[in-house]
Amino acid sequence: MFTDEALDSVCIKSLWRNSQQSAQDSRGCQTKAVHITEAQVQTVSTTISGTQTEPQYQVTEQLFQQNHEEPEPPGLKDFLQRVEDVVIRELVRNTRSHAFDGFQVNWEDHSNLVSCLHCLQHPSAVERGLHVTSVSWSCTGSVIACAYGRIDDGDWNTERSYVxxxxxxxxxxxxxxxxxxxxxxxxxxxxxxxxQQPALIAGGLYSGEVVVWDTSRTQDSTLVQTGMSADSHREPVYQVAWVPLQKKGEFGVLSASSGGKVLLWTVDSDQGRLVLSAAYALVRQQVPHSSSISYKARGSSTVGVTSLALSPWDPDTFLVGSEGGLLLRCSFSSQKPAAAPSEGQSVTPRAPAVFSFRPRSGPVHSIHCSPFHRNVFVSAGTDGLAHLHSLLQADPLLSLRVSDSYVFQVEWSPTRPLVFAAATGQGEVQILDLGRRSLRPAATIEQGAAGRAATCLAFNRQNAHLLAVGKTDGTVSVWQLSADLTEQSPRESSQLEQIANQVAE
Structure with missing residues (x-):
C-alpha cells in the first residue's frame, strides 16, 4: 500500500528578502566646521562728583532768614561796631607774633609719656649688692649689655663682678x-x-685693664685684653669708646682713666691682646687757660679723667672731664700712627689739650656731643646742673638745674635736637626739652628712693623709643618713650642753631 518514491526538489526564492535588500541604501552626512572665538570684556566704573560752596552773602542771608523771627539782642549791634577796630588791630598783631612758633598741642596725658617695658636683673649681682655702672646697646638695637661694680668704694676693689x-x-x-x-x-x-659687630663689647676695669669680650664664643668670651704693663692704665678706667682707625672698616678702643692718661688700643686677635697705638697725657701745667678764667692747680699734677666724649663731626676732636672739674677740648693732633710700635717699645705720650672751658666746682661725670650740631655738647657732674656748651667759647651757653644731688650721666636724644636725658643720684631720670618755654623737665622717669641712684643711661640708636637706665639696686629698666619725646618738630634744628650762636653772658 505504501511505496518509496524519489521526487525532484523545488526551490522557492524569498520575495521578502529581496524586497528588504532593495530598500537598504548607505547614506552619509557631516556638519560644517564650528568656529570658536574667545573675547574679554570689562566694564569701567566712573563717578563724577562735584561740590561748590555757597557765596558768603548767601550764607549770611540764610542766617538772617533763619533768625528773622528772633528779636535782636539790645545793644549788640552798637557793641560790635564799637569793638570792631580793637579786635581787628589785635588780630593783625597776632599774625605778626612769633610767641607760638613751633608750638604743638599735646592731647596726651603726661603720665603716659613714658612706660616701663622690662626690669632686668642678675640675681647674684643683686644678692651681693652690686651696682649697675654702665649700660650699652648693641649695634642691632636688640641686645642690652650692662656692667656691674660699685660707685661708692674709694678704696682698691678686688671684688669680682659681671657683664x-x-x-x-x-x-x-x-x-x-x-x-x-x-x-x-x-x-x-x-x-x-x-x-658694627654686635658680638663685641669693650670694657674698662677698676684695676686699669681694658678688655674686649666676644659674646659669640661659647668657651672663653675674653677676646683680647691689655694686661698690666708700663704703658697701661694703673688707675680705674672710667670711659671706653670705639674709634675708627685709618684702615677702613677697623676700629680701635680709646680708654680714659683717673691716672691722667687717654690711650688708644688696636685689637690684635692673633696674639690675644690689645696693642697700644697712641698715648695722651693730661698734665695741669700743659692745660691751656683763658685769660678770663682763673684756675689754681691743686693736688697732683696729673688730670684724672672721669669722662670722655668723641665728636661725631670731627674725628680729630674729643672732650674730657676731670676729677677736679676741668673740662677740656682735646685733639688727636695727627691722625693715628700708620704703624704700631714694635714689641717692647714704649709710646711717647702727647699733650692733647687745646682749649679749656670754665671749670666746674666738682668732678665732671659725663659729657656728650650733640649729633645735630657740630659745636654743641652737654656736661654734668656733682653740682647737679646740666651745662650746655659751645666748642667756640669758654662759658656755658645755658645751665639747667637737674637735681639736688649728683648727675651721673647725660645723653642727647638720637632723634630730637633739643632733647637730652640726665641720670641723677636721687634715682630719677629727667628728660629735658630745650624747646619748651618752661625749663622744667618734659618728663620724669621713676621717682627715686633711698639707695637707688640712677647711675647710667643709654638711648637705643636703632629704636629711639627705648631708653635703658641702670641703678644702684642692680636693676636695668627699659623704658618706652612716647612720640612727644622722639618725633622732631619742624623748627627744632633752627632753634638749636639759635642757642648755639648766642654769646654766653
Missing part, C-alpha cells in the same frame, strides 16, 4: 635671668658695644 646681656627680641626673655653672664675678676667701670 650681662639680654636679647629683648627673644621670645623666651627672662627678666631675672641674663642670656649671657661673663664673670670678671674685678669691678667693671665702663662698657661700650661695637658700632
Amino acid at each position: 650681662c646681656t639680654w636679647n629683648l627680641d627673644r621670645r623666651g626673655l627672662n627678666p631675672k635671668q641674663a642670656d649671657l653672664v661673663v664673670d670678671v675678676p674685678t669691678a667693671v667701670t665702663a662698657l661700650c658695644c661695637h658700632p
Whole structure:
C-alpha cells in the first residue's frame, strides 16, 4: 500500500528578502566646521562728583532768614561796631607774633609719656649688692649689655663682678635671668658695644685693664685684653669708646682713666691682646687757660679723667672731664700712627689739650656731643646742673638745674635736637626739652628712693623709643618713650642753631 518514491526538489526564492535588500541604501552626512572665538570684556566704573560752596552773602542771608523771627539782642549791634577796630588791630598783631612758633598741642596725658617695658636683673649681682655702672646697646638695637661694680668704694676693689646681656627680641626673655653672664675678676667701670659687630663689647676695669669680650664664643668670651704693663692704665678706667682707625672698616678702643692718661688700643686677635697705638697725657701745667678764667692747680699734677666724649663731626676732636672739674677740648693732633710700635717699645705720650672751658666746682661725670650740631655738647657732674656748651667759647651757653644731688650721666636724644636725658643720684631720670618755654623737665622717669641712684643711661640708636637706665639696686629698666619725646618738630634744628650762636653772658 505504501511505496518509496524519489521526487525532484523545488526551490522557492524569498520575495521578502529581496524586497528588504532593495530598500537598504548607505547614506552619509557631516556638519560644517564650528568656529570658536574667545573675547574679554570689562566694564569701567566712573563717578563724577562735584561740590561748590555757597557765596558768603548767601550764607549770611540764610542766617538772617533763619533768625528773622528772633528779636535782636539790645545793644549788640552798637557793641560790635564799637569793638570792631580793637579786635581787628589785635588780630593783625597776632599774625605778626612769633610767641607760638613751633608750638604743638599735646592731647596726651603726661603720665603716659613714658612706660616701663622690662626690669632686668642678675640675681647674684643683686644678692651681693652690686651696682649697675654702665649700660650699652648693641649695634642691632636688640641686645642690652650692662656692667656691674660699685660707685661708692674709694678704696682698691678686688671684688669680682659681671657683664650681662639680654636679647629683648627673644621670645623666651627672662627678666631675672641674663642670656649671657661673663664673670670678671674685678669691678667693671665702663662698657661700650661695637658700632658694627654686635658680638663685641669693650670694657674698662677698676684695676686699669681694658678688655674686649666676644659674646659669640661659647668657651672663653675674653677676646683680647691689655694686661698690666708700663704703658697701661694703673688707675680705674672710667670711659671706653670705639674709634675708627685709618684702615677702613677697623676700629680701635680709646680708654680714659683717673691716672691722667687717654690711650688708644688696636685689637690684635692673633696674639690675644690689645696693642697700644697712641698715648695722651693730661698734665695741669700743659692745660691751656683763658685769660678770663682763673684756675689754681691743686693736688697732683696729673688730670684724672672721669669722662670722655668723641665728636661725631670731627674725628680729630674729643672732650674730657676731670676729677677736679676741668673740662677740656682735646685733639688727636695727627691722625693715628700708620704703624704700631714694635714689641717692647714704649709710646711717647702727647699733650692733647687745646682749649679749656670754665671749670666746674666738682668732678665732671659725663659729657656728650650733640649729633645735630657740630659745636654743641652737654656736661654734668656733682653740682647737679646740666651745662650746655659751645666748642667756640669758654662759658656755658645755658645751665639747667637737674637735681639736688649728683648727675651721673647725660645723653642727647638720637632723634630730637633739643632733647637730652640726665641720670641723677636721687634715682630719677629727667628728660629735658630745650624747646619748651618752661625749663622744667618734659618728663620724669621713676621717682627715686633711698639707695637707688640712677647711675647710667643709654638711648637705643636703632629704636629711639627705648631708653635703658641702670641703678644702684642692680636693676636695668627699659623704658618706652612716647612720640612727644622722639618725633622732631619742624623748627627744632633752627632753634638749636639759635642757642648755639648766642654769646654766653
